[in-house]
Amino acid sequence: MATTTDAAEPRELLTVNMGPQHPSTHGVLRLELTLDGEVVVKCRPVIGYLHTGIEKTFEAKTYVQGVVLTDRMDYLNPLGNNLAYALSIEKLMSCDIPPRATVLRVLLAELTRLASHLMFVGSVALDLGASSPFLYCWREREKILDFFEGISGVRMMTSFIRPGGLARDIEPPLLAQISTFIDAMPAYIDSYEGLLTGNPIFRERTEGIGLLPADEALALGVTGPALRGSGVALDIRKANPYCGYETYDFDVPTGTVGDCFDRYLVRVAEMRESVKLCRQTLDSLPSGAVQTSDRKVMPPPRAELAKSMEAVIHHFKLWTEGIRPPAGEAYVGVESPRGELGFYIVSDGTGRPIRVHERAPSFANLQALPRITEGGVVADVVACIASLDPIMGEVDR
Amino acid sequence: MAVEPVAPLGGLFEPELVSIGADGIPTVSVPLAELLDTIAKVRGPLQHSRFVDVTAVDRLSRENRFELVYLFYSMELRSWLRLKTRTDREAPSITALVPGANWFERELYDLFGIEFQGHPELRRIMLPDDWQGHPLRRTEPLGAEPVDFTVTRKVYGHDD
Numbered sequence: 244m245a246t247t248t249d250a251a252e253p254r255e256l257l258t259v260n261m262g263p264q265h266p267s268t269h270g271v272l273r274l275e276l277t278l279d280g281e282v283v284v285k286c287r288p289v290i291g292y293l294h295t296g297i298e299k300t301f302e303a304k305t306y307v308q309g310v311v312l313t314d315r316m317d318y319l320n321p322l323g324n325n326l327a328y329a330l331s332i333e334k335l336m337s338c339d340i341p342p343r344a345t346v347l348r349v350l351l352a353e354l355t356r357l358a359s360h361l362m363f364v365g366s367v368a369l370d371l372g373a374s375s376p377f378l379y380c381w382r383e384r385e386k387i388l389d390f391f392e393g394i395s396g397v398r399m400m401t402s403f404i405r406p407g408g409l410a411r412d413i414e415p416p417l418l419a420q421i422s423t424f425i426d427a428m429p430a431y432i433d434s435y436e437g438l439l440t441g442n443p444i445f446r447e448r449t450e451g452i453g454l455l456p457a458d459e460a461l462a463l464g465v466t467g468p469a470l471r472g473s474g475v476a477l478d479i480r481k482a483n484p485y486c487g488y489e490t491y492d493f494d495v496p497t498g499t500v501g502d503c504f505d506r507y508l509v510r511v512a513e514m515r516e517s518v519k520l521c522r523q524t525l526d527s528l529p530s531g532a533v534q535t536s537d538r539k540v541m542p543p544p545r546a547e548l549a550k551s552m553e554a555v556i557h558h559f560k561l562w563t564e565g566i567r568p569p570a571g572e573a574y575v576g577v578e579s580p581r582g583e584l585g586f587y588i589v590s591d592g593t594g595r596p597i598r599v600h601e602r603a604p605s606f607a608n609l610q611a612l613p614r615i616t617e618g619g620v621v622a623d624v625v626a627c628i629a630s631l632d633p634i635m636g637e638v639d640r
Numbered sequence: 641m642a643v644e645p646v647a648p649l650g651g652l653f654e655p656e657l658v659s660i661g662a663d664g665i666p667t668v669s670v671p672l673a674e675l676l677d678t679i680a681k682v683r684g685p686l687q688h689s690r691f692v693d694v695t696a697v698d699r700l701s702r703e704n705r706f707e708l709v710y711l712f713y714s715m716e717l718r719s720w721l722r723l724k725t726r727t728d729r730e731a732p733s734i735t736a737l738v739p740g741a742n743w744f745e746r747e748l749y750d751l752f753g754i755e756f757q758g759h760p761e762l763r764r765i766m767l768p769d770d771w772q773g774h775p776l777r778r779t780e781p782l783g784a785e786p787v788d789f790t791v792t793r794k795v796y797g798h799d800d
Contacts, residue, residue: 464740573663
């Protein structure tokens with residue numbers, strides 16, 4: 244940082260790097276900030292620090308192995324990513340999913356959304372200097388991760404939703420625990436709101452900060468809570484329902500002015516909607532199988548292998564070649580906690596895809612960061628990043 | 641993929657250009673020269689104004705190997721529309737029409753080496769600026785470290 248005093252230049256601009264190792268950048272986001280005193284003149288996000296070539300790796304994996312990679316893209320929404328990937332392959336294969344699996348998928352996707360928004364509420368408070376909400380949010384998030392451990396054996400990288408259904412059924416005792424937790428959740432959300440929503444310091448730091456008008460949000464490709472905070476009621480779950488979302492009763496909360504506070508309020512309201520959705524799935528859970536009976540997608544049960552030669556052949560083909568969707572392409576967009584998440588999968592009829600592309604909501608949302616930070620002060624950049632809730636694993640892939 | 645005219649698209653495009661994919665999204669394939677005009681049509685009369693995504697598929701065996709796949713969404717009709725074109729290296733940038741395509745085109749430049757004409761800042765986005773090659777091309781190997789076993793000496797060519 245060279246400091247020169249030149250009479251011809253009344254204001255000296257200073258360029259500073261924020262990140263890639265900065266606690267508020269939620270991973271490895273680097274911002275090149277050009278500052279005029281405390282005011283941000285220019286903000287240039289630099290990404291790629293977490294690029295691991297996931298889209299290339301997909302091309303060398305079978306379709307089922309690819310599920311594992313989807314967890315690692317948006318690591319706060321593993322089941323939602325599994326779901327989008329599975330739905331896309333099922334579209335290619337025209338494969339039907341049993342009703343129990345569909346309802347459980349909605350339950351899992353909404354639990355993941357709760358966990359992700361809990362992380363958001365905790366981290367936005369932490370970034371703005373309030374450390375206690377983080378601890379309370381983490382307490383509830385741990386419970387959800389414990390459920391994930393109960394169903395899949397893994398807390399975060401679940402790989403539980405597979406093409407053709409679920410990896411296995413969820414046992415009734417665990418469903419009862421989830422039910423108890425869901426009943427208690429609204430009171431927890433009230434307590435977070437008690438700590439933050441009416442908190443004068445929190446409101447001072449977020450109200451009127453990072454304004455994003457609706458038309459600019461749309462032009463920049465922003466989706467999810469960041470777009471709904473600007474007042475555009477676009478939710479893929481409502482607009483283009485998948486997994487039977489049209490049969491559930493839930494609202495799409497929207498903001499009014501599109502500042503950081505609106506984006507916070509939308510996410511908190513979404514947590515309440517997710518609780519409603521979880522309750523409805525638990526109340527309407529049908530019995531039956533959780534995997535499709537299509538033996539080209541899901542392997543036969545173990546018991547069948549001892550009796551049926553056909554089952555042995557299917558088992559062998561699935562374990563050597565994997566799923567072979569017919570040549571073609573499919574894009575399925577779902578509503579992730581961060582916006583429109585879509586998997587575009589191109590198959591050439593073999594056991595490995597020739598292209599898997601993730602339309603990552605964080606990647607598009609992050610493009611709005613210069614728009615909402617420029618003209619503000621440098622201390623508000625932290626609030627702006629937090630309010631977009633980017634996940635770098637998904638941005639960089 | 642069945643080639644049949646799609647009701648809202650039938651009037652604007654030749655039926656043989658329009659198809660419906662396995663996912664039910666209408667797909668229009670146009671030559672590269674007509675890309676910008678077609679995007680104007682898609683976003684104007686066809687109401688699919690929200691840009692969702694652009695990506696590429698490397699169809700190595702064909703002429704004009706890169707297939708650019710644009711995806712637009714209509715807030716009114718609540719539907720997606722896919723637009724395809726082919727190129728071997730260059731394509732017009734749509735950032736003037738859609739600012740949100742900026743990073744998507746940079747990513748394609750970085751990972752596929754497709755040069756978008758008129759892009760305001762066509763630099764690498766994922767990989768370091770001094771990186772050689774474009775990893776998502778089908779010609780790029782997946783990446784492996786040559787290991788010096790006797791059985792691999794012939795493969796990697798260091799047989800001394």
